[in-house]
Amino acid sequence: MRSYGQYCSVAKALDVVGDRWTLLIVRELLSRGPCRYTDLRSGLPGIATNLLADRLRELEAAGLVEREDAPPPIATTLFRLTERGAGLAPVIDALGRWGVPLMRDHRAEDAFRGQWLRLPVRMFLTDHEPDRPASSIQIHAGDQSVVIDADAGRVSLRLGADPDADATVTGSPPRILALLSGGLGLADAEEQGLRVAGSREAVLRVLPRTGNAIGDSAPAEGNVS
Amino acid sequence: MRSYGQYCSVAKALDVVGDRWTLLIVRELLSRGPCRYTDLRSGLPGIATNLLADRLRELEAAGLVEREDAPPPIATTLFRLTERGAGLAPVIDALGRWGVPLMRDHRAEDAFRGQWLRLPVRMFLTDHEPDRPASSIQIHAGDQSVVIDADAGRVSLRLGADPDADATVTGSPPRILALLSGGLGLADAEEQGLRVAGSREAVLRVLPRTGNAIGDSAPAEGNVS
DNA sequence: CAGTATCCAAAACGATACTG
DNA sequence: CAGTATCGTTTTGGATACTG
Numbered sequence: 296m297r298s299y300g301q302y303c304s305v306a307k308a309l310d311v312v313g314d315r316w317t318l319l320i321v322r323e324l325l326s327r328g329p330c331r332y333t334d335l336r337s338g339l340p341g342i343a344t345n346l347l348a349d350r351l352r353e354l355e356a357a358g359l360v361e362r363e364d365a366p367p368p369i370a371t372t373l374f375r376l377t378e379r380g381a382g383l384a385p386v387i388d389a390l391g392r393w394g395v396p397l398m399r400d401h402r403a404e405d406a407f408r409g410q411w412l413r414l415p416v417r418m419f420l421t422d423h424e425p426d427r428p429a430s431s432i433q434i435h436a437g438d439q440s441v442v443i444d445a446d447a448g449r450v451s452l453r454l455g456a457d458p459d460a461d462a463t464v465t466g467s468p469p470r471i472l473a474l475l476s477g478g479l480g481l482a483d484a485e486e487q488g489l490r491v492a493g494s495r496e497a498v499l500r501v502l503p504r505t506g507n508a509i510g511d512s513a514p515a516e517g518n519v520s
Numbered sequence: 521m522r523s524y525g526q527y528c529s530v531a532k533a534l535d536v537v538g539d540r541w542t543l544l545i546v547r548e549l550l551s552r553g554p555c556r557y558t559d560l561r562s563g564l565p566g567i568a569t570n571l572l573a574d575r576l577r578e579l580e581a582a583g584l585v586e587r588e589d590a591p592p593p594i595a596t597t598l599f600r601l602t603e604r605g606a607g608l609a610p611v612i613d614a615l616g617r618w619g620v621p622l623m624r625d626h627r628a629e630d631a632f633r634g635q636w637l638r639l640p641v642r643m644f645l646t647d648h649e650p651d652r653p654a655s656s657i658q659i660h661a662g663d664q665s666v667v668i669d670a671d672a673g674r675v676s677l678r679l680g681a682d683p684d685a686d687a688t689v690t691g692s693p694p695r696i697l698a699l700l701s702g703g704l705g706l707a708d709a710e711e712q713g714l715r716v717a718g719s720r721e722a723v724l725r726v727l728p729r730t731g732n733a734i735g736d737s738a739p740a741e742g743n744v745s
Numbered sequence: 746c747a748g749t750a751t752c753c754a755a756a757a758c759g760a761t762a763c764t765g
Numbered sequence: 766c767a768g769t770a771t772c773g774t775t776t777t778g779g780a781t782a783c784t785g
Contacts (some may be wrong), residue, residue, distance in 0.1 A: 296540075298546065299563065299630070300565070300566050300627075300629055300630055300631055301544075301566070301630060301631050301636070302623070302626055302630040302631065302632040302636070302693050302694070303547075303619075303632075303633075303636040304615075304616045304617070304618075304619030304622060304623050304639065304640070305543070305547050305612055305616045305619055305639070306544060306547075306613050306619075307622035307623060307625075308615040308616065308619030308620070308622065309544070309615065309619075310617050312618075313540065313543075315521075315538065316528070318534060318538075319524065319526075319531060319534070319541075322528075324588035339680070340525070340526065341524055341525050341526070353625055382618055383618060385614040385617070385618070386611065386614040386615055386618055388614070389528045389533065389610040389611040389614045390529075390530050390533040390611055391528075391530045391533065391652065392529070393529075393533050393607055393608060393610070393611055394528075394529030394530055394531075394532040394533030394534075394536075394612070395529050397529060397533065397535070397536065398527070398529050399642050400532075401527055402525075404525055405525055405526060405527040406525055406526050406527065407528075408526075408528075409525040409528070411526070411527070412527040412735040414528075414529065415529070429736065438543060439631060454714075469527070470526050475618070482594065499687075507533060507727050
């Protein structure tokens with residue numbers, strides 16, 4: 296990116312991370328931790344492979360990312376954020392928070408990845424019953440599966456499926472997000488096509504008590520595979 | 521800007537404000553308040569006039585900016601942020617804060633504007649003696665003049681010159697910033713070519729007590745016009 | 746002052762094919 | 766898996782001229 300040529304820290308920051316895709320690569324590394332090239336590409340649907348390689352080189356040159364040749368169990372190179380790179384977390388958070396109202400307009404062709412729920416989980420969910428034993432909720436959002444754990448006051452997210460989860464929630468990404476953000480109550484969400492199985496308490500344990508107003512005006516949906 | 525096509529609030533936010541120049545326009549409107557077209561252009565050195573017009577249209581369409589036809593005293597149209605647009609302040613702040621370390625590399629061709637000191641002033645300065653009567657510091661940074669006021673615990677910045685200021689500080693933008701950020705003590709700054717006149721107390725009243733490390737390794741400079 | 750309109754060269758982007 | 770290489774398209778940047 297051509298420099299703005301302005302002696303202002305906002306402009307200087309954008310000189311480094313203002314390029315298209317750059318902040319999304321950082322988002323991906325922040326929410327997934329060290330990643331292989333392929334992991335990054337699958338977490339950044341739409342990016343051209345040469346652009347990803349370019350950006351990684353630039354990020355490395357700028358000292359935000361470093362590559363590491365992982366030993367045998369992985370046997371490939373990993374990309375990880377440096378401390379300086381991880382320092383962008385407040386920027387990603389601020390953008391993500393500002394972007395929340397935009398999640399109402401979901402377009403059919405929008406891609407979705409389970410790890411993108413990490414930010415809303417951190418933003419909206421809390422463990423309201425920290426003294427109860429750990430519980431977990433299996434989420435199936437579209438074709439993505441993640442598990443939300445509540446344990447001793449902390450709520451966290453991991454990718455994949457867990458057959459021992461206390462509850463299972465299935466629905467489209469917008470509906471799931473509406474539920475997590477408090478824009479839609481559990482009962483309303485079910486009425487709109489979201490399916491809940493197992494312990495409702497496990498779900499209510501972490502849902503926000505106050506609405507954040509995503510998706511409360513979305514139309515009802517049909518069956519969700 | 522082409523949409524990223526990702527159902528993620530960070531990506532959605534960047535769909536709206538990720539275009540080149542867009543966030544800098546927002547920065548300008550945040551730090552100057554409602555602006556005329558010409559004000560914006562002068563606060564965004566390097567932007568092409570058609571790009572500025574384009575971006576303003578886009579921002580207006582996205583509901584972040586609105587234009588207002590001001591009555592006689594001004595008799596021209598003003599551009600102002602909507603509430604939604606002003607909601608980007610945390611994004612600008614986060615970027616600006618992350619960019620602070622980059623201010624060490626000052627290039628001769630970098631442009632500078634007085635209003636760009638507003639963010640560092642908010643970030644670094646505090647009124648350490650809120651009970652004393654108001655005081656002010658005239659800053660001449662390169663060819664830009666601003667006044668920093670300390671009054672009843674609040675520090676603020678206004679553009680222009682004030683002959684009644686209690687102190688005057690003159691130097692290059694990097695040196696001024698080093699001083700304001702605490703990277704350089706008042707004495708050290710003077711040794712490096714920054715000139716201070718009038719009440720040093722007025723200056724010390726607002727300077728940070730702890731360093732923020734901008735410019736402490738910068739070479740000494742010669743005379744500053 | 747507040748733009749619009751054009752033009753052009755350069756850079757960025759996106760898609761795809763290919764490689765060690 | 767981790768990229769390169771190539772190529773066509775789109776977007777910018779920058780300059781300049783013009784308008785009400």
